[in-house]
Amino acid sequence: MDLSSVYRAEYGRCVATLTRLLGDIGLAEEAVQDAFAVALEKWEVLPPNPGGWIVTTARNRAVDRFRREATREERHVHALLLHQPDDRPEEVGPVRDDQLRLIFTCSHPALSPSARTALTLRLLGGLEVPEIARAYLVPEATISQRIVRAKKKIRDAAIPYRVPGEAELPDRLPPVLTVLYLIFNEGYAASTGPLLRTDLSGEAVRLARALADLMPDEPEVLGLLALLLLTEARRAARVGPSGELVTLAEQDRTLWNGELIAEGHELVRRCLRRDRPGPYQIQAAINAVHTDGPATDWPQVLALYDQLVAHTPTPIVALNRAVALAEVHGPAAALSVVEDLDIPGYHLLPATRADLLARLGRTDEARAAYDEAAALAGNHTERAFLLGRRARLGER
Known part of the structure; x- marks a missing residue:
């Protein structure tokens, strides 16, 4: 693994952790970027825990920067915040995962839907502007402007980095599902480089599992998790020996992950029992048909797409x-x-x-x-x- 791979794998986690430690999204992102610049100069070999090294370096540089720029009173307040013992109790609330917490924070109603998603893809997925633009099918300049405006809105409106209350979670859910879906898609069909980015698809699955644990009675959450699992199950068969793309019809089904397929099918059945269909559940059902038996039942797939179009x-x-x-x-x-x-x-x-x-x-x-x-x-x-x-x- 080289520094570029570490950046792709760890950027989102580091920003989320630094946001919790520093309480400021913009400062956290700048600190993480500074830490990677230091790593570029100092790393001859990768440290045992690259992500931990980045977080520690970023935090220290943020503290040093604040000490240089802040007034004496501000330095005193932030010293109390930044130098609390490591064993201090965690914030009490329904969301404990730093990255999932940051996704909910970026989905604050004060931000426009497009700005929420673009900002979260940048901060959590570590996606660059061209990759986000591809996901949205819009010009890169449009995405850059959305991200800048979102950060300014967070700063000007003093939107806090905090755990959403139970009553707030359902209203924050749609953009969260969208972000996880887009992060997974970038991992499944990357904008540039190799076709697959397992760091992104794996992280999207992990966060979808955390979200399902948090909101087990939301059918669309279960539907999204089922969709990601059933799609991820086919990953090993999606590329050939030389890394070439293999279409669904040509894939070796013996390479599919049976455990993920079984789990995805069970989640689809749970969704059907709830009888509250939504887009992610229908897409999961389509993928369940693709992974059921030796061949795809195309008439059933078409019927499901008719529902999805509606x-x-x-x-x-x-x-x-x-x-x-x-x-x-x-x-x-x-x-x-x-x-x-x-x-x-x-x-x-x-x-x-x-x-x-x-x-x-x-x-x-x-x-x-x-x-x-x-x-x-x-x-x-x-x-x-x-x-x-x-x-x-x-x-x-």
Whole structure:
């Protein structure tokens, strides 16, 4: 593991811990960034506990900086706060995990929904602005502005870093679920570099488990956890021996994680018994069908996508439904749907269109669509996959 890998794996945890210690999100992020800069200069080999080293260094540098800049009275107050014994009692409340606590803090109602999610992805997931922009399908400048505005709002409104009360948790839940979903997606299909980022997908699963322990009666929480588990269960089969992308239809199902599949299926059954369907539960049910038996029951998947479109009528859901539609009613029916969709910058739209055109024998149009998709794909593994499909069009 190199420093870059440590940064990706530990950044979110370190910021969350420093926020608890310092009581200021902006100061915590600056301190962690300073600590990584020091690590770049000093580390010849990785210390036994890289994350602990970063937290300690960041805390010390934050204290030194405050001592230089603060008045005598402010130094006295913060000395009392920053030098409490390590065995001081933890804050009492329903959220004990630092990262989960920070997610709830960043989902404060004073922030706009888009700002909440962008800020949390930056602080918790350690995602860079281009990665967040890809998740939102918006320009990078837009994401930068959202993050800056969110930090300013937290400072100007004096939004506290604290544990939400029991009554507040349900209202804070939707943006929290969104953040965990997007963090997992970045780990499952990274914007850049290797296709998979197991640090992010694993952390999203861990936080989803913590959230399910916190709110076991919320069906959408259970649905999200089931969705992540059933998707994570297929990770080992998603790339080939050379790191190439392997589609669902071509995956070796013996490589799937049976324990995660069984756990995910049980969570889906618990959701069905509650009979309060929501988008994450329906997506979990779709993945349960994909992982049930030796082949996918596509008519059942299509029926579930019909429900999902009713709950979440977005172009991306419509595109995913079109994939199932092609399996049930043929590529021509799906193409008529895809042609009406507009998702700027989303490489899977022309990629899906290319596949449908190829299946219909419209090779020249398929080749152009693959070119468009490859140009939009940020991940080199996905780009190589698309170009490989394009190269094989003549074989079809």
